[in-house]
Amino acid sequence: MSYDGVEALRGFGAKYGISYPLLSDEGSAVIRALGLLNEQAAEPIMGIPHPGTFVLNADGSVRSKHFYPSYRERDTGVGVLEHLLGVEAAVHGAIRDASVESVAVSAWFDKDSYAWGQRIWLTVELDIPAGLHVYGRPIPDGYHPLEVELEPIERVLPGPPRFPETKPFRIDGLDEAFHVYEGKVRVQVPVTFMLVDGGTLDAGVRVSFQACTTTECLAPQSLRLVLPIAEQPLVERPQPRA
Amino acid sequence: MTDVDFASLGPAVGEPFPGVILPGVDGRPVDLHADRAGRPALVVFYRSARW
Numbered sequence: 001m002s003y004d005g006v007e008a009l010r011g012f013g014a015k016y017g018i019s020y021p022l023l024s025d026e027g028s029a030v031i032r033a034l035g036l037l038n039e040q041a042a043e044p045i046m047g048i049p050h051p052g053t054f055v056l057n058a059d060g061s062v063r064s065k066h067f068y069p070s071y072r073e074r075d076t077g078v079g080v081l082e083h084l085l086g087v088e089a090a091v092h093g094a095i096r097d098a099s100v101e102s103v104a105v106s107a108w109f110d111k112d113s114y115a116w117g118q119r120i121w122l123t124v125e126l127d128i129p130a131g132l133h134v135y136g137r138p139i140p141d142g143y144h145p146l147e148v149e150l151e152p153i154e155r156v157l158p159g160p161p162r163f164p165e166t167k168p169f170r171i172d173g174l175d176e177a178f179h180v181y182e183g184k185v186r187v188q189v190p191v192t193f194m195l196v197d198g199g200t201l202d203a204g205v206r207v208s209f210q211a212c213t214t215t216e217c218l219a220p221q222s223l224r225l226v227l228p229i230a231e232q233p234l235v236e237r238p239q240p241r242a
Numbered sequence: 243m244t245d246v247d248f249a250s251l252g253p254a255v256g257e258p259f260p261g262v263i264l265p266g267v268d269g270r271p272v273d274l275h276a277d278r279a280g281r282p283a284l285v286v287f288y289r290s291a292r293w
Contacts, residue, residue, distance in 0.1 A: 001264065004291045010267040012291035021272050022291070023264040030262055036252045036287055049287040050251055054259060056283045060275050062255050063282070067248035080284065 003028045003047045053080070076118050078110040083121065083188075092123075096205075096225040101218050102129050107205050107225045113232040114193040114201075122158075122189040122227070124148045124207055126181070132218075133180035134209045136166040140176040144210035144220040148187045151204035151224075155195035162188045171214070200230045259285065 001023040002009070009022040028047040031037050036049040052067035053075075068074060075083065078092070093109035104127040109120050126146070128134055139145045150158040164186065166179035191203075208222040253259050259274075262285075266272040274285070 001262075001285060002288050002290055006265050006267060006269050008292050013267050021266050021277060023262070023266060023272055023274070025264055030264060031287065034252050034260065045290075048289050050246060050248070051289055052248070052251065052287050054253065054285040056259050056278070056285060058280055058282050059258075060278070061258050062253050064255060065252060067246075067251060 001025055001030070001049075003031060003049070074117055074119065076111055076120060079119060079121055082110065094228060096227055098223050098225060100221045100223055101211055103127065103132065103134065103209070103211055103221070105207050105223060105225070107207070107227055109191070109203070109227055109229050112228075113230040115232040116193065116196050116234055119190050119192045120229075122148075122150060122191050122203075122205065124187045124189075124205065124225075126185045126187075126207075126209065128182055128185065128211065130183075131213055132211045133167075133169065133182045134185070134211050136163060136179045136181050138179060140178070143178075143217075144208065146181060146185070146187065146209040147207070148189060149206045150189060150191060151206060153201060153203065155193070155198070156201070156203070157192045157194060159190040159192070162190075196234070198231055200228055203227045203229055 003025050004012070005026045006024045009024050012018070013022050025031050028037060028049070031047070031049040036052070038048050038050050041048045050067055051074075052065060054065045055063045057063045066075070093112035095106050095108040097104060097106040099105065105124065106127075107122065107124045109122055111120055114120055126134060135143055135145050137145045146163070148161050150156070164181070166181055169178040169180045171178070203226065205225045205227060206222060207225070208220065210220040211218045262274040263271050264274075274283075
């Protein structure tokens, strides 16, 4: 839904092969009525909404809503499927994996190319064999929690990693409470790509963790996976006009 | 630009999304809820198709 007229939407839809409805709110009456008018947008762009997405349930109620701080930052199709709707998308970027102390680690971006402004999710999955667990947070001093970090790349901006729920764990004879992961664990990091003409990037992902049995801990591990991600060029960069 | 409280923008989570009828690309009115036909949907508000 946008404040463009029907003609503009028809052209846009035809040019990009858009099959879903494009609704014309020329004059922004609906945008205003829904409380979404961007009141800080002055002429010649007065009438634009705050950019955002509403996810509706089958019964028409709002399941969730998602706004972006800048018109530049957008979720991709896979990001919307997986993070707004909780549906696992069938296609991802290249998977890289490694195995250490029998814990298998895989990593992938949710697509194999980035475009300027896109928020693409990095997933790191650990497959922890039965009998072992990996520490999460909160964690007592001296122990090593699961951590995922994207090595710095200029104009590539990682957000805070999302970790799943841990299970509580106690060791007989120790007062401390531990929080652990078992089995398959996925950590997800939102990464916003704010660069143009960056070409293909080799993104270094560092995963560190400590695996333990119920009676002993293995040495803390740190491994590095390199994920290639290509650049998808922008289609065009038009200027604002009324 | 002053900070916007995005959480309070637009229809609230849990509330029915209001009825919307607007012209589609062929100029004919599209009733959002009728068009959805009882399926979940994404309603995306974007800046412009022209710029």
